[in-house]
Amino acid sequence: MSDCYTWPSRFLDLKHKIVSATTEERLTASWNDILSELAKRTAEIAEAGPDFIPQVDFADLEQLTPEKIDVIRHKGSIVIRGVVETQTASGWKTELDEFVKANPQAEGLPEHNKQFFFLYWTRPQVQARAHPNVLKATAWLNNLYHVKSGRTLEGVDLSVPLTYADRFRIRHPGGHWSNFPPHVDSGAIERWEDENFRRCFEDILTGNWRQHDPYELEHRLNARSLLYARPGQATVFRTFQGWLAMSETAPTQGTLQVFPDVQLSNAYTILRPFFSPTVPENSPDILDPKNWKFDVSSADFPGIIPVGCGYGGPLPTPQLHPHLRLEETMISVPKVSPGDMVFWHCDVVHSVETEHTGTTDSAVMYIGAVPKTPQNLAYVVKQAETFLAGQNPPDFSKLEEGTTFVGLGGEDDIKEPISRVAMGLPIEVA
Numbered sequence: 001m002s003d004c005y006t007w008p009s010r011f012l013d014l015k016h017k018i019v020s021a022t023t024e025e026r027l028t029a030s031w032n033d034i035l036s037e038l039a040k041r042t043a044e045i046a047e048a049g050p051d052f053i054p055q056v057d058f059a060d061l062e063q064l065t066p067e068k069i070d071v072i073r074h075k076g077s078i079v080i081r082g083v084v085e086t087q088t089a090s091g092w093k094t095e096l097d098e099f100v101k102a103n104p105q106a107e108g109l110p111e112h113n114k115q116f117f118f119l120y121w122t123r124p125q126v127q128a129r130a131h132p133n134v135l136k137a138t139a140w141l142n143n144l145y146h147v148k149s150g151r152t153l154e155g156v157d158l159s160v161p162l163t164y165a166d167r168f169r170i171r172h173p174g175g176h177w178s179n180f181p182p183h184v185d186s187g188a189i190e191r192w193e194d195e196n197f198r199r200c201f202e203d204i205l206t207g208n209w210r211q212h213d214p215y216e217l218e219h220r221l222n223a224r225s226l227l228y229a230r231p232g233q234a235t236v237f238r239t240f241q242g243w244l245a246m247s248e249t250a251p252t253q254g255t256l257q258v259f260p261d262v263q264l265s266n267a268y269t270i271l272r273p274f275f276s277p278t279v280p281e282n283s284p285d286i287l288d289p290k291n292w293k294f295d296v297s298s299a300d301f302p303g304i305i306p307v308g309c310g311y312g313g314p315l316p317t318p319q320l321h322p323h324l325r326l327e328e329t330m331i332s333v334p335k336v337s338p339g340d341m342v343f344w345h346c347d348v349v350h351s352v353e354t355e356h357t358g359t360t361d362s363a364v365m366y367i368g369a370v371p372k373t374p375q376n377l378a379y380v381v382k383q384a385e386t387f388l389a390g391q392n393p394p395d396f397s398k399l400e401e402g403t404t405f406v407g408l409g410g411e412d413d414i415k416e417p418i419s420r421v422a423m424g425l426p427i428e429v430a
Contacts, residue, residue: 228310
């Protein structure tokens, strides 16, 4: 963990560079305001539980009121019901069960009882990503983003969804999963170290956290979320991560958990490295703002951990990020049925329940929202080549030479124009 790690001195220099754009007084006042707001919001979240997360029907997406859309933006999480017909989605689960049995060589975790599969091109996955409703839902989510300056960004079209091939899980009842504690994907130390990525949080870092807009698009496009080579990390920009349910799954049944206030969690995690407690971590007074001080005397970034030659995280914990009250505020998403989809903003703190107390499998396909941008389109073109060749997508480890599978999806499973564009495939003209 980071407390046993000697941080390179360049990160102390980075901290000093960042705070030089403002003043200690301004950041301290902002920090105290964040803590005050967190005290109120965490109480609301803990009391409401799963009902705090917005739920809408796919058929109603285009008729939502501006007020409802603002709630969705603020919470950064949403359940969209009825994206795919129930029978179709549950049928995909059956097909995946059969695929896994027919292909015991498929990689997965845990190794002795595989439930999280490193598979990308099974026929159900290809068909699900190509489903017009799935793509329409992701396009709707992409359009929650905007450009404050109003200028046109070359090569960007939020209404053109692209496809990012990812994995699936079929989690069995019982067992204990600890591999997915609260975390944020798509960039670790890069959120501070990369200049373009840091600009996404400029309002926070200059003491104006209430002006921070997690949906401002412009700086996201050139943000480098992967400065250090680490396998299995997405190199595309996903506005939202997400999954499609292939089974009924309810709270306590191994489902997703989120901290549903993306602006506030961003503000806290981004400023946390510049403040330290003046009392022990286990003090009953740890939440009192008076027991925290502005501190840039050390190079560490709480919640960021060394991984290989790079860094992982953010991984907020109750010890390092006590004001998030994670043990009470990481709320499970409401019960879902096959064909429902769950999405969470790319900055949302999320985790997977450690226990599955249900009696049936909890099965989901990971499908995020990916807008058309120059970088994303370039990736999709390379991804299409791996699809046609039956190889793993570019962001993931290559298949061992000679590995083949029975029952992969093919180009014939991607028929609609919206689906072929999303996959980077040519549209046939009659």
